[in-house]
Amino acid sequence: MKRYLKYLWLMLPIIALAACVEEYSLEGNPPTEAEANFSFQPTATSNNILQFTADNEFFIMNWDLGNGASGTGKTVTGTYPVAGTYTVTLTVFNNAGNVSFSKEVVIAETDPLLLDKPLFNALTGGASATEGKTWKIDATRPGHFGLGPNPSAAGDFPEWYAAQANEKEGSGMYTDRYTFFLDGFNFKMETNGFVYLNGAQGSNFPGAFDPGVGDLSAPYEAPDNLKWSIVEPEGAYPELTISQGGFIGYFAGTRTYQIIKIEENELFLRMVDQANNDFAWYLRLIPEDFDPGVEPEPEPEPIDPKEFRIESLIGDGTKTWKLKPAARAFGVGPRPGSDEFFPNGNDISGDRACLFNDLYIFGEGGVYTYDPQGDIFAENYMGTGSEGCQPASNLVGTPGEAWGPGTHTFTLTEATETETAKITVTGTGAFIVLAKAFNDGEYGAGPPVANRSVTYDVIDYVNEGGQEELTISINVNVAAGVFWTFVLIPDND
Numbered sequence: 001m002k003r004y005l006k007y008l009w010l011m012l013p014i015i016a017l018a019a020c021v022e023e024y025s026l027e028g029n030p031p032t033e034a035e036a037n038f039s040f041q042p043t044a045t046s047n048n049i050l051q052f053t054a055d056n057e058f059f060i061m062n063w064d065l066g067n068g069a070s071g072t073g074k075t076v077t078g079t080y081p082v083a084g085t086y087t088v089t090l091t092v093f094n095n096a097g098n099v100s101f102s103k104e105v106v107i108a109e110t111d112p113l114l115l116d117k118p119l120f121n122a123l124t125g126g127a128s129a130t131e132g133k134t135w136k137i138d139a140t141r142p143g144h145f146g147l148g149p150n151p152s153a154a155g156d157f158p159e160w161y162a163a164q165a166n167e168k169e170g171s172g173m174y175t176d177r178y179t180f181f182l183d184g185f186n187f188k189m190e191t192n193g194f195v196y197l198n199g200a201q202g203s204n205f206p207g208a209f210d211p212g213v214g215d216l217s218a219p220y221e222a223p224d225n226l227k228w229s230i231v232e233p234e235g236a237y238p239e240l241t242i243s244q245g246g247f248i249g250y251f252a253g254t255r256t257y258q259i260i261k262i263e264e265n266e267l268f269l270r271m272v273d274q275a276n277n278d279f280a281w282y283l284r285l286i287p288e289d290f291d292p293g294v295e296p297e298p299e300p301e302p303i304d305p306k307e308f309r310i311e312s313l314i315g316d317g318t319k320t321w322k323l324k325p326a327a328r329a330f331g332v333g334p335r336p337g338s339d340e341f342f343p344n345g346n347d348i349s350g351d352r353a354c355l356f357n358d359l360y361i362f363g364e365g366g367v368y369t370y371d372p373q374g375d376i377f378a379e380n381y382m383g384t385g386s387e388g389c390q391p392a393s394n395l396v397g398t399p400g401e402a403w404g405p406g407t408h409t410f411t412l413t414e415a416t417e418t419e420t421a422k423i424t425v426t427g428t429g430a431f432i433v434l435a436k437a438f439n440d441g442e443y444g445a446g447p448p449v450a451n452r453s454v455t456y457d458v459i460d461y462v463n464e465g466g467q468e469e470l471t472i473s474i475n476v477n478v479a480a481g482v483f484w485t486f487v488l489i490p491d492n493d
Helices: 002-027 118-124 199-204 310-314
Strands: 038-042 049-054 060-064 070-072 075-079 084-094 097-107 133-137 145-149 177-180 186-190 194-197 216-219 226-231 239-242 256-263 266-272 279-287 318-323 330-333 359-363 367-371 375-378 388-391 406-413 422-426 453-464 467-477 482-490
Touching (some): 038 084, 038 097, 118 226, 118 256, 199 216
Antiparallel strands (some): 049 075, 060 070, 060 084, 133 177, 177 186, 186 226, 194 216, 239 256, 256 266, 266 279, 318 359, 367 406, 375 388, 406 422, 453 467, 467 482
16 A cells, blocks of 8 residues: 555656646636837847847747838848838737737838849839839740749749740730839839739639630729838748739739849749649749840751761760769750750759769660669659659659669761751650650659650760760750750760
């Protein structure tokens, strides 16, 4: 009996603790406004850059900084280049609920130094552009509007669909204008009567109708006093947000756009479809008064038939090639040799080392071997469950298993006076560099088509001064003009 009493005595603290936990979970109180109070003060950099600090610590602490930016945690920093009154709100959470507390922040003077930013100047024309800078959809350029996966697979460009020049004529997209002012971060949207929108958004626009070019158009007049704001998340694209009632180009339920590229005469935006988060839409704009011109189709240049022959590809019997570890050696764009869509002049050989060490071996008798050297750059279509560099063995047992190491066949169609040379690889899962690309298409998922042939155009070949480079290209979307280009060099290791 004494033994049982001893054990009972030892258990009492645990029983008491359990009782306390139960009492806390049943009777805990949500935070009060007073507990969500915060203070702020200017930083040493500028009176217009403020540091906000919460009075208390909570499990979740979310900030709305009143300038289009947000933050989390006990301490955040907000930037306010323009004089005015801003409402800052802190929302805190505990196990029993949440509460929000707001304060008005008065910025006495505009800080011109905070406004003089390359990003702001490119968007608005800068402080000297008192009438702002007006943008329009670049209607004459293929790929000015399009669709790709979210998250992006090959890069941030309209991988799935790219509109042809003037394809959406009559939708309202090409007649709308968007003016950004640096002064007061004002934004003006001129709809000229109607706008273009995603089919899933029709119920939000009375009078929506079929414009005959896909999706919907609707009569719409944008409100006055619209604003724009930009936040620059660390390690991510800048995000441009238009205030309620305004949007750019094509309404897919959002007013926030990632700025993929911005230059004096080009603005390239990405937005996530709010009706289907697996979709990302793309818009390319140019200044209203900018004439992009029309580049004439280049005349085909005669090709020296001796420029690239079978001996160039297989050497003395077997020759191994790999991607050149340099910028523009791997990319996709609107024409052969272009990487304008991705990665736009950036050298990604360090980020994707497992792609740049792959070997492509051509031998006598039309034997072609793919050797990934133990690792691959996997994407979702392969079915490995994750993207990025990983062991090639991860393909085993997946729909993309045939895209792993293997031996296939190849043929070379040598160049003529008017036609470039062509390399064709044949076999289930046969490819050069990019598994998903085939002639006039891309795989969205495995497995690859059995015994498929994929043909690549030889668009350049240089062999002089001890330097040898082979550039090949493949058109994956004939209608939209989407080309992948790869620059190969011999593997002399």
